[in-house]
Amino acid sequence: MNGRPPLIEFRNLRKSFGSQVVLDGVNLSIEQGRVTTIIGRSGVGKSVLLKHVVGLLTPDSGEVLYRGKNLFQMSHKERKALKSQFSYMFQSLALFDSMTVGENIGLPLKEKTRLSKTEIRERVLAQMKQLELEDIEDKYPSQLSGGMRKRVALARALITRPEIVLFDEPTTGLDPVRRAAVHNMIARYQGELGFTAIIVSHDIPEVFRISQKVAMLEKGRILFEGTGNDILHCSDPAVRRFIEGDEEPDEEAQST
Amino acid sequence: MTRKEFSDSKNRQTAGAILAQPGENPLTGGAPRDDTLFVVWAEGPCNAKFNNSPHPSFLRNHFPPVPFRQLARDMTQASSSPTDPLALVGRHCLFILEEMGRIALFLAHAFAKMFALPLRAGEVLQQVHFIGLKSLFIVSLTALFTGMVLGLQGYYTLVKFGGEAALGTVVALSVIRELGPVLTALMVTGRAGSSMAAEIGIMRISEQIDALDTMDIDPVHFLASPRLAASIISFPLLTAIFDVVGIIGGYLTGVVLLGVNSGIYLGRMEAAVGMEDVSGGFIKAATFGIIVATVCCYQGYMTHTRREGFGARGVSYSTTTAVVMSAVLIFAFDYVLTSVLL
Ligand SMILES: Nc1ncnc2c1ncn2[C@@H]1O[C@H](COP(=O)(O)OP(=O)(O)O)[C@@H](O)[C@H]1O
Numbered sequence A: 001m002n003g004r005p006p007l008i009e010f011r012n013l014r015k016s017f018g019s020q021v022v023l024d025g026v027n028l029s030i031e032q033g034r035v036t037t038i039i040g041r042s043g044v045g046k047s048v049l050l051k052h053v054v055g056l057l058t059p060d061s062g063e064v065l066y067r068g069k070n071l072f073q074m075s076h077k078e079r080k081a082l083k084s085q086f087s088y089m090f091q092s093l094a095l096f097d098s099m100t101v102g103e104n105i106g107l108p109l110k111e112k113t114r115l116s117k118t119e120i121r122e123r124v125l126a127q128m129k130q131l132e133l134e135d136i137e138d139k140y141p142s143q144l145s146g147g148m149r150k151r152v153a154l155a156r157a158l159i160t161r162p163e164i165v166l167f168d169e170p171t172t173g174l175d176p177v178r179r180a181a182v183h184n185m186i187a188r189y190q191g192e193l194g195f196t197a198i199i200v201s202h203d204i205p206e207v208f209r210i211s212q213k214v215a216m217l218e219k220g221r222i223l224f225e226g227t228g229n230d231i232l233h234c235s236d237p238a239v240r241r242f243i244e245g246d247e248e249p250d251e252e253a254q255s256t
Numbered sequence B: 001m002t003r004k005e006f007s008d009s010k011n012r013q014t015a016g017a018i019l020a021q022p023g024e025n026p027l028t029g030g031a032p033r034d035d036t037l038f039v040v041w042a043e044g045p046c047n048a049k050f051n052n053s054p055h056p057s058f059l060r061n062h063f064p065p066v067p068f069r070q071l072a073r074d075m076t077q078a079s080s081s082p083t084d085p086l087a088l089v090g091r092h093c094l095f096i097l098e099e100m101g102r103i104a105l106f107l108a109h110a111f112a113k114m115f116a117l118p119l120r121a122g123e124v125l126q127q128v129h130f131i132g133l134k135s136l137f138i139v140s141l142t143a144l145f146t147g148m149v150l151g152l153q154g155y156y157t158l159v160k161f162g163g164e165a166a167l168g169t170v171v172a173l174s175v176i177r178e179l180g181p182v183l184t185a186l187m188v189t190g191r192a193g194s195s196m197a198a199e200i201g202i203m204r205i206s207e208q209i210d211a212l213d214t215m216d217i218d219p220v221h222f223l224a225s226p227r228l229a230a231s232i233i234s235f236p237l238l239t240a241i242f243d244v245v246g247i248i249g250g251y252l253t254g255v256v257l258l259g260v261n262s263g264i265y266l267g268r269m270e271a272a273v274g275m276e277d278v279s280g281g282f283i284k285a286a287t288f289g290i291i292v293a294t295v296c297c298y299q300g301y302m303t304h305t306r307r308e309g310f311g312a313r314g315v316s317y318s319t320t321t322a323v324v325m326s327a328v329l330i331f332a333f334d335y336v337l338t339s340v341l342l
């Protein structure tokens, strides 16, 4: 695109769980400083794809390159350095349920920086304010509503000001106002910090507004790759069906 | 369905326990846990890819997976024949050995991280509070009754050959050398060990451990090391309290109830118990602390690799296994340590 190698590149990535093939040769590149959105039906393997980037899953074959370097051949040290730039928001949120909201959000800072307690608290509060999470610092995740929990996870992912953020369905289940707020926040952060984001989302077409690239995962491969506008005007029947929310025709009709 | 967990867990020692199911396509259906022994080495080389070793496809060329799967299946089929008890015993022994090896590696990791920065002193203190202080009551109660029974039993045995003057010695030595460390460890396993396994197990199945990992926080350092340190501190201290309360219990039945002379009970005890008895008991206690913390944290940590159950059921199996395995290891190591220390 701009002559530079992409920040992250999936090359022919394959992953199966037992006999179930989930990723069947995924090729995709993620450019630095851009927001890339991955769409696709539930259960198609979007989360599995993201987990390869942070090393929670290892591919059966193929590779994930970071600035041209294979993630799975890096030394321990290199991986550690990389991890500190990444942030991952789990679809299941994975909040620490025995810690308060404040502790949850502050943990990455407490563990990975030399900031003092008061500095950490200030940053946590600022982050919470931004996500409209005031006055719940001392509550536990189980005492919050689903939408609040989602925003706590978001706050925890963003608190370290990471360079690369992977959001696994950050807006699913939020009301339209909050959804827009999250989108705006991601866009604003990207403007301010210039981070690279990969978002898994079902908010079509709203999420296209903030993404520079959209990729659709289907049957273990990237079926479509382009801008939000492209995909909205794409003529591929499978893409159209997904965008328009039509039901899948049965397998036989499809195989033609 | 456990395949993923086996091939992708952060603990790559277990990776690859994927395939063999006797009499079935190795790629479908879950195999019972002990049928997977062969596959571990078959897939083993691929696990090394995180450690800067050759590319997986290179490995694939040199270790083509299909023949191995075939081999694994053949071997499992051959050996899992129910009519061959020898193979069954062999498989179980291999499995136990393998598991012990993994636990030892886990211990080494957790132990090394005990001294790594950040030291997590606050967390250690909190665990000492939970493992140590909160076990105080139950340990004292156990000690009191144990001492009282020893006083009774000891008295009626000794009185048969007129040796009731040795009651203090008998009670003190059995409590300090043997019963103190062992019973303390067993009680704390039930109280604190089970909760370690359950807590870490729940963190595992709700992806909290994965979340730590993505934050570049070593989960073993974060979760296991403080518990290990706290156990090494707490177990000897609890044992010391058990010893004292146990001796008092013996005093209650022996002296107060049955009329052994108080001066003789205490005086003979003082003369007979040496420092090596006390320090031996503490060595045992510290060892048991290491065993309990390691086994319980390990079982919780590996909850996702269990094939008998998922989710809440998996956590319950982890907890049960942790307690049973801790208890068995406590007895086994008690024997070993006793024979070494005596
Ligand atoms: N740990 C696992 N073990 C076995 N199968 C898994 C595991 N994780 C995901 N899968 C399977 O992979 C497929 C893709 O899952 P996922 O990536 O979570 O879908 P989604 O696109 O909705 O995020 C699903 O069919 C799921 O059953």
Ligand SMILES: [Mg+2]
Binding pocket: A043, A046, A047, A048, A091, A168
């Ligand atoms: Mg998902």
